[in-house]
Amino acid sequence: MITHPSFTVEPWCLRETELNLDVLAQSESVFALSNGHIGWRGNLDEGEPHGLPGAYLNGVYERHPLPYAEAGYGYPESGQTMINVTNGKVIRLLVDDHPCDLRYGRLLAHERVLDFRSGVLSRTAQWTSPGGRTVRITSHRLVSFTQRAVAAIVYEVEPVDGPATVAVQSELVANEQLPHLEGDPRVAAATDSPLVPEEHFAQETRLRLVHCTERTALRVAAAADHLVEGPPSTSWTAQSEPDVSRLTVTADLVPGQPLRLVKFVAYGWSGERSLPAVHDQVDGAVAAAVSTGWDGLVAAQRDYLDRFWDGADVEVEGDAQIQQAVRFALFHVLQAAARGENRAIPAKGLTGTGYDGHSFWDTESYVLPLLTFTAPETVASELRWRHRTLPAARERARQLGLSGATFPWRTIDGAECSAYWPAGTAAFHINADIAAAVLRYVMVTGDEDFERGEGLDLLVDTARLWRSLGHHDAEGVFHIDGVTGPDEYSAVARDNVYTNLMARLNLLAAANVATRHPERAEELGVDDEEAAAWRDAAARMAVPHNASLDVHEQSAGFTTFQRWDFEATPPENYPLLLHYPYFDLYRRQVIKQADLVMAMMECPHLFSAEQKANNFAYYEPLTVRDSSLSACVQAVLAAETGHLRLAYAYLGEAALMDLDDLEHNTRDGLHIASLAGTWIALVGGFGGMRRYLGDGGVPDQLSFAPRLPEALSRVTFRVLVRGRRLTVDISPSHARYHLTEGEPLSLLHHGDPVTVTTDAPADCPMPAVSARPEPQQPPGRRPEGLPPDEEHRAAAEE
């Protein structure tokens, strides 16, 4: 595995020991701070140089028309883009009239550290200005987990080699000029100057800007207050214009005599509330932050994170990089979700504008699994957001001629924004993914109120969708035609196994949960006939299987398509979608990302061990992993089928997606789903954790099948289950299940029932792992960390 040489490997932080302007935008993503409500990219305090300046508020976006050279019925007319809101991070510095811009002068030292336990981004720099004066700059920044509207910065500057007159300009800046992005069609277009000024204010140490978006009419307010500590010469003034509000502090400094500024920033936004209301809201939040003080915010941040780590930490022995990466991942996933409060979790969190700030199915299928077991309150919040968009989803279903609800493939506010229907509208599986997230949340938390309320609403409307989308054939088999599964190199196919099995789960669960809550079911108009129709469709669901190959078909006919000519595909032609037409990808056996393999992870009880091994061996050489969503799922099935070395390699790929910028687009924001995939690979792969689904289709038991790759000597992870805190501690020889809190828990260890209590941990021996020969990947697509193709092939032949 590769890491950037300026990043060090440490267990509890991400440390960058020098500033590399070539990867500045990437570093801004990995050093981004967020609480799920506010997002601040890791831009340098001085504002410039920057890769992509970014301050985001979850849910603040602008609309834009979606152009079509040839339009069609049901194509969404409006796109949505998360916008860069007022930047409250900027603290510019002048040293004897030279602006501190690290591109000029001489940078003697520069270090940034993101501490996963304190939730603070710290920076120290030593810089000689073009005028020859050297200063030491220290800053600390946080976006508060406990005060949702608040972020804060401590900025300190001190000359080291003689006196200096410094000016520090602490700003709120709106409508920053953004770099123009182009190239990869997946990189979203940025929206220029999205904010219309409504109010600007600057007085004493207080700043405020209020703006409104033009088309979505969202009012966005930012306020700041400051504490200034410096020598007696220190003075300040404040001034404001429509797009900038600024506190300018000047001081004559000598070595040993720093100037220190504490900046408290608060954000608020609303599509409903008045200017005075939003204005007061941010002023109040700032005042509260000032009252708490910097130290108070830091202490609360640490408390919040201590509680999180206590229930969520994953310890990895034997690979320090993976240890660091999984904590980096957990920290960023938490940041994406912590205080979203009935808003979406975007694919990039609030770390960048990639994918336009949209949420996709990866939230429910990759991010929520981790959060369900570690921070379940965030899951309820995300699913409440989905529930809040039910009216839009019902309207979309109606527009498409379907029953129930059709959730959008990509969205910010709940309206479909996907402009390419074969990989958007046709990817109906997102509806079952949401239903599965409901089931997972309810099973793991036991939150019956949610199940009876939002949960049942979501299950019923998605079940209705499936029943209207599919149909029975002359033999009574239930088919779902014309849909696209997870693999985006196949589209608009019949009976995608992943989709069909997830729909089956959705139909069964809706029927069962409705039966458990008859009064609410009646409110929703679900009668016995409807529930029976759901159960019948589920029972007769088509699951295509190629008998002569003895493998399941990703979708009907897939195994008879022509194989992609991998041998003739040069390495620079990946990702394939940038170099080959969809028509060619769709009609061949080539897979962007785990699809049938993902079905085996999500519905493990519907495949025998033999089938899992066969299928994994068949699909592995066809899967190119042009999606960051693939490696972690492959890791899970590689582990389950005994290919532990391969699982470990895939774990590495998922874990280092952003730290190593494997897809060359971390600049646009972090791959939150792939980060969550690090946890999936460890817990689902080496922990073998599954939710066992009973015959009723409702998950009712937790099972584990731990096994470690040679490289790892121990993996310990923690999960929260219905008020219990369970620690699973895996070593090569045995696994220990340890309950630190809560009632006794029954679980399965490699199929054997085990009950653990707080008094008695269970020590279980590890069965021997057997596996067939390791499957090959498409040429040139081996994950890092395995022997290259040649050796591998030779080894396989021996």
Place this chain on the structure above:
Amino acid sequence: MITHPSFTVEPWCLRETELNLDVLAQSESVFALSNGHIGWRGNLDEGEPHGLPGAYLNGVYERHPLPYAEAGYGYPESGQTMINVTNGKVIRLLVDDHPCDLRYGRLLAHERVLDFRSGVLSRTAQWTSPGGRTVRITSHRLVSFTQRAVAAIVYEVEPVDGPATVAVQSELVANEQLPHLEGDPRVAAATDSPLVPEEHFAQETRLRLVHCTERTALRVAAAADHLVEGPPSTSWTAQSEPDVSRLTVTADLVPGQPLRLVKFVAYGWSGERSLPAVHDQVDGAVAAAVSTGWDGLVAAQRDYLDRFWDGADVEVEGDAQIQQAVRFALFHVLQAAARGENRAIPAKGLTGTGYDGHSFWDTESYVLPLLTFTAPETVASELRWRHRTLPAARERARQLGLSGATFPWRTIDGAECSAYWPAGTAAFHINADIAAAVLRYVMVTGDEDFERGEGLDLLVDTARLWRSLGHHDAEGVFHIDGVTGPDEYSAVARDNVYTNLMARLNLLAAANVATRHPERAEELGVDDEEAAAWRDAAARMAVPHNASLDVHEQSAGFTTFQRWDFEATPPENYPLLLHYPYFDLYRRQVIKQADLVMAMMECPHLFSAEQKANNFAYYEPLTVRDSSLSACVQAVLAAETGHLRLAYAYLGEAALMDLDDLEHNTRDGLHIASLAGTWIALVGGFGGMRRYLGDGGVPDQLSFAPRLPEALSRVTFRVLVRGRRLTVDISPSHARYHLTEGEPLSLLHHGDPVTVTTDAPADCPMPAVSARPEPQQPPGRRPEGLPPDEEHRAAAEE
């Protein structure tokens, strides 16, 4: 059948007896004049009112960017739009200072007649100006078939109730303001002010404008000269500006003393030649026209058309409307193609800007069949245009990762302009359609030079395409995956039967023609191995068939899709593509236009009579005819399967597509393919004419199977076959084959060999027609002229 009450039914002309401003744009399309090089819509001489002003030159277009909200590899970046060039038709009239605008004053009489034998559009009007003066206006207009660059107008005005001072302004106008079109996504966006002025000139009676298009850099010149006849008071002046050049003639007239203007207009354009060269070209063409004179142009026009009708006329007894419609159709198809000279034949000819002026597969599959048997020189010209675009088609194939050539789904200059790949790029059948047009042309004309030259080039490159597009499965069956057939309500399917059978023909023919011309084949790099690979693929071509239903599948699995819920589809929801999403149409049994049924027309020898009857009965209730390309093909198979009443109804639909504006878009131009379909329905349907394909895949004999519907007492048609002129005269009791010119001809009459000579016509008896019960159409989609559904159903049950 319905006709507009102001149109009369006459055998040799289209006459409109009053002006109806509500259908002005439609009338401009049906009264359009063209010679395949110049197209003038039937706009009123005075320019306004108009529906859509239009003057077009075949091949003159502008490019525009194609927008994609989500772009993809291989998507065309540039669109092309036929532009409205300099309008040479305008002759404005002022009567005592009142502009003659028929929306004002009082229109006492207005008649327009398009004479199919003279090729002249004549108009008489009697109009009382708002000032109270009544004038008689007479005009005649032609676009010359014999002088390709020339059009001419005679315009005469005379007061009828007292003296009048009149001014007549004869103009060349560029960059006319066009009405803004929107709504149906299929209606193309117009291009505003596409012409950049280069030169303007007006002197004595001569006018000239030269412009250039901005992005395509095509230089367009128009020139005019005039003859003026009037009383001694008559005088004139000429003046010009960049976008208008004008001759103004004034005269004081009294009843009995008309003012007469003859206007000769010439057009020229080039992407290569200089301003002086193009300028001289149009001046020369005008001078030649003046020298020929109006009467000379009229006489030559008549001669040209006499020769055409002698070899092409279709006589129909028993239905005067069909008689008129088929001549209207033949006339307009000739106009679209006559002097195109190595340019495309657009879907709307040069009658309007519908489909952006693009050519599609309908040219080869609908228009060329008619022309091959009646005006074969135009077919060679069109195919030479395709040949000229081979480099672009080869480049497109390379871009798509295929061998050979991939011709564009829609284009003006040979570059792909289709922005929706499932119904564009994926419709690969166009390549086989072009190959089939080559075979048809060569068989019917015996043009061996063409076969050896352009023909073989086209066959080889298209065969190479098919070989690379398809693949053999484990059992050795050759499949073509991921393509779209003619039916645009199905897309991206496996083994579309139409596509596969046409590809089979293409592969076989390429192999056979290459074998016949070994030297040229060697030049093209075709060796025995390649030819064998083509023959092998053809021999093992998949042709999906549902054994339990005993019908062929339009594409693999089609017969197992869910049937469209026709009963729940209200009449106003047709065409379906404007009211339902593609995803829903694609996954159901619902057919926009003949597809499998078309395969049975194009490859009649590959289906038994029993199969044809079964298939027709199966697909008929699924076919909604949302495309104007459907009815004529259904007519042919209805006739073949003995459903003569139904065939007759479909003939009517094809024939009256534009005269009755059945698709409500005749305003945008005529449906040239549906017009040609009138001939296909009569000749292929009631004449039962087919080209029999030998085992070698190359058509080698003409066969007929005449049969008449009750309503018709006689159908007579003429075809040119290898220098022979054959007349087929069908009455209810027998068919007479009569050779008026050329060597003896062998043919088949209902399967029996017959030889006809110029001396001895063959009289053949008609066999009895038997048929199963008439198949039903989807509810509400019965063609006009049949009993309504209810009666029909009741009748079928008896």
